[in-house]
Amino acid sequence: MAGMNLVQKLLARHAIEGAFFDTGKPSSALQGKELPIRIDQTLTQDTTGTMAYLQFEALGVEHIQTERSVSYVDHNTLQVGFENADDHTYLQDVAAKYGIIFSRPGNGICHQVHLERFGVPGKTLLGSDSHTPTAGALGMLAIGAGGLDVALAMAGLPFSFPYPKIVRINLKGRLGPMVSAKDIILEILRRLTVKGGVGKIFEYSGEGVKTLTIPQRATIANMGAELGATTSVFPSDEQTQCFLEAQGRGQDFVPLAADADAAYDEEIEIDLSALEPLIALPHMPDKVVPVRTVAGTPVDQCFIGSCTNASYCDLAVSAKILKGRHVAERTSLVIAPGSRQTLLMISRAGILTDLIEAGARILESACGPCIGIGQAPRTGGISLRTSNRNFEGRSGTRDAFVYLVSAETAAASAITGVITDPRDMGSIEPPCGPDPMVVDDSMIIFPKPEGRSQTIRRGPNIAPLPDFEPIPNTIQGEVLLVMSDNITTDHILPAGSKILSLRSNLPAISEYCFNALDPSFPKRARAAVGGILVAGENYGQGSSREHAALAPRFLGVRAVIAKSYARIHHQNLVNAGIVPLVFDNPRDAAKTRQGDRLTIENLFEGLRDNRIEVQNLTTGESFTTKHTLSERQIEILRAGGALNAARRALKELTGTRETTPQEDQP
Numbered sequence: 001m002a003g004m005n006l007v008q009k010l011l012a013r014h015a016i017e018g019a020f021f022d023t024g025k026p027s028s029a030l031q032g033k034e035l036p037i038r039i040d041q042t043l044t045q046d047t048t049g050t051m052a053y054l055q056f057e058a059l060g061v062e063h064i065q066t067e068r069s070v071s072y073v074d075h076n077t078l079q080v081g082f083e084n085a086d087d088h089t090y091l092q093d094v095a096a097k098y099g100i101i102f103s104r105p106g107n108g109i110c111h112q113v114h115l116e117r118f119g120v121p122g123k124t125l126l127g128s129d130s131h132t133p134t135a136g137a138l139g140m141l142a143i144g145a146g147g148l149d150v151a152l153a154m155a156g157l158p159f160s161f162p163y164p165k166i167v168r169i170n171l172k173g174r175l176g177p178m179v180s181a182k183d184i185i186l187e188i189l190r191r192l193t194v195k196g197g198v199g200k201i202f203e204y205s206g207e208g209v210k211t212l213t214i215p216q217r218a219t220i221a222n223m224g225a226e227l228g229a230t231t232s233v234f235p236s237d238e239q240t241q242c243f244l245e246a247q248g249r250g251q252d253f254v255p256l257a258a259d260a261d262a263a264y265d266e267e268i269e270i271d272l273s274a275l276e277p278l279i280a281l282p283h284m285p286d287k288v289v290p291v292r293t294v295a296g297t298p299v300d301q302c303f304i305g306s307c308t309n310a311s312y313c314d315l316a317v318s319a320k321i322l323k324g325r326h327v328a329e330r331t332s333l334v335i336a337p338g339s340r341q342t343l344l345m346i347s348r349a350g351i352l353t354d355l356i357e358a359g360a361r362i363l364e365s366a367c368g369p370c371i372g373i374g375q376a377p378r379t380g381g382i383s384l385r386t387s388n389r390n391f392e393g394r395s396g397t398r399d400a401f402v403y404l405v406s407a408e409t410a411a412a413s414a415i416t417g418v419i420t421d422p423r424d425m426g427s428i429e430p431p432c433g434p435d436p437m438v439v440d441d442s443m444i445i446f447p448k449p450e451g452r453s454q455t456i457r458r459g460p461n462i463a464p465l466p467d468f469e470p471i472p473n474t475i476q477g478e479v480l481l482v483m484s485d486n487i488t489t490d491h492i493l494p495a496g497s498k499i500l501s502l503r504s505n506l507p508a509i510s511e512y513c514f515n516a517l518d519p520s521f522p523k524r525a526r527a528a529v530g531g532i533l534v535a536g537e538n539y540g541q542g543s544s545r546e547h548a549a550l551a552p553r554f555l556g557v558r559a560v561i562a563k564s565y566a567r568i569h570h571q572n573l574v575n576a577g578i579v580p581l582v583f584d585n586p587r588d589a590a591k592t593r594q595g596d597r598l599t600i601e602n603l604f605e606g607l608r609d610n611r612i613e614v615q616n617l618t619t620g621e622s623f624t625t626k627h628t629l630s631e632r633q634i635e636i637l638r639a640g641g642a643l644n645a646a647r648r649a650l651k652e653l654t655g656t657r658e659t660t661p662q663e664d665q666p
């Protein structure tokens with residue numbers, strides 16, 4: 001029998017007792033089945049956190065059941081009105097009451113801070129943000145999920161996901177000058193596309209891995225989310241030890257690696273020395289070409305920041321390129337350090353001065369421009385960003401052109417004002433982080449025993465959760481929207497400062513549902529009193545925002561029929577009580593038109609037999625659909641969503657009473 005790969009080891013260590021999981025079996029025999037695992041750590045961020053904690057409160061559990069849960073405020077820190085500030089207060093009160101660590105606004109982006117301060121090799125992490133896999137850089141099994149799944153994990157319930165294919169990415173050689181970790185993951189995106197990772201976990205190995213620092217590994221693990229992967233995992237080795245020791249956390253280090261004879265479902269090889277600087281063209285992270293092929297294109301804005309590329313090393317290398325030079329007259333350079341520790345380090349090392357002298361505009365350590373909170377480009381403008389997503393309109397400017405690049409490429413282009421291959425600036429040795437690094441937890445609030453009596457303050461924008469009734473056995477409704485492939489959650493429910501302010505107010509945010517595709521959608525959905533959505537491949541790719549399922553549900557959507565789904569959104573639909581069906585024959589998608597009336601009879605029998613017939617009353621035709629739902633997911637749908645199902649399960653388990661979140665309102 002072959003040895004175990006690292007992913008199998010992590011899964012075996014966390015599989016719930018009694019769950020199917022036999023490492024002796026070929027993984028093809030396990031694929032598709034749902035594997036429940038124990039979650040050691042959770043993270044939330046503000047824009048998914050408010051809903052997650054409202055749901056956690058509704059579960060009626062008195063204290064978190066995880067080893068460590070952290071609540072970050074890093075997304076909407078702009079506070080243009082009372083809404084954000086109220087949300088932050090609510091999150092801080094909830095954290096104090098239930099034993100959650102609270103990372104205050106200004107302390108940095110959840111994924112970078114978690115890597116620096118809380119991630120532990122060998123542990124599981126569930127986060128209500130799709131880039132949670134960033135912590136895979138430390139040898140964690142770190143998975144993104146909807147807020148409700150994270151709330152359930154905090155309540156001590158297992159997290160289930162389809163058993164993945166485990167793919168080995170074998171890195172050979174060493175990166176050349178001015179070629180970066182970002183170029184490695186862009187190369188993988190070029191080869192595999194934005195749906196190439198669905199149902200897969202990528203495990204990195206090979207000699208090349210040893211040459212990559214933890215922040216470099218984090219960049220790669222982070223953008224595994226853009227492949228649609230369940231997560232990405234690196235071994236825990238000398239680089240991991242060195243990073244943890246520099247963070248004053250040497251005691252958290254444990255070595256972790258695959259067995260030498262481990263088997264994998266697929267293998268991919270990348271020769272690092274053969275890579276060159278790459279760039280993702282608008283508007284998808286997989287539209288990757290060499291930078292030199294688009295060199296010379298004028299650039300309006302460069303942004304160095306986000307959870308992908310805002311580490312000390314990213315900013316230090318940018319400063320080395322920028323030092324003694326100045327940004328071009330028609331180009332704006334915007335920099336947001338990924339964490340407050342990074343900001344302190346670049347300040348003490350004089351790097352901040354170099355950046356400011358070069359004309360950079362320094363922003364707070366937060367997500368900012370990555371999610372359309374500030375620094376929207378000009379009309380039709382070109383923006384080069386070190387972030388991970390360049391979906392149309394995400395920057396805040398509907399017709400802007402966003403390209404994804406490394407910090408090296410962004411810095412070089414900011415100086416010349418045109419897209420520039422950073423190798424043209426000469427060869428600059430990548431700087432190492434200071435050792436030890438600056439460690440500063442003064443903006444992190446650790447829970448205290450007396451916090452249990454904390455009163456939770458709720459601003460007027462925090463609306464109670466609506467009750468969702470169970471799904472009927474017959475679904476009837478109008479096709480409200482017919483969509484193409486790769487529809488993102490940004491299409492379904494856009495971000496940006498204004499709309500993000502409404503994340504704790506489902507009725508209000510629902511007014512923006514499908515705003516990017518058809519602003520009349522909410523009105524039409526309400527007039528139709530519910531309906532059905534039709535979509536192509538990889539429906540719901542991108543973020544973990546459960547609002548992209550809750551808002552359609554709130555507007556009466558009962559089913560989606562798509563060619564295929566992104567993993568997190570598929571589970572979010574189930575959690576919200578929307579039935580995700582799959583076209584048996586993808587050609588039927590093209591035959592279905594907006595406005596057609598569909599009927600699905602005997603839904604639950606159909607789900608049991610995995611053959612659900614759909615009648616199109618408008619055309620008189622009918623077609624069949626199937627699903628990839630587990631028994632557990634079908635039960636959730638029967639209950640009308642995961643909150644109803646979990647409340648019931650927890651009540652049976654613990655005998656706790658059901659509370660309403662508003663009970664302790666002052």
Ligand code: MIC
Pocket residue numbers: 047048075128129130131371495542543544545
């Ligand atoms: C994103 O990058 O799209 C976000 C904003 O971080 C989302 C979470 C959200 O919508 O709040 C994500 O990636 O899950």
Ligand code: SF4
Pocket residue numbers: 075109129131306307308366367370371387388
């Ligand atoms: Fe924040 Fe952007 Fe990272 Fe999402 S992708 S967590 S918005 S920095």
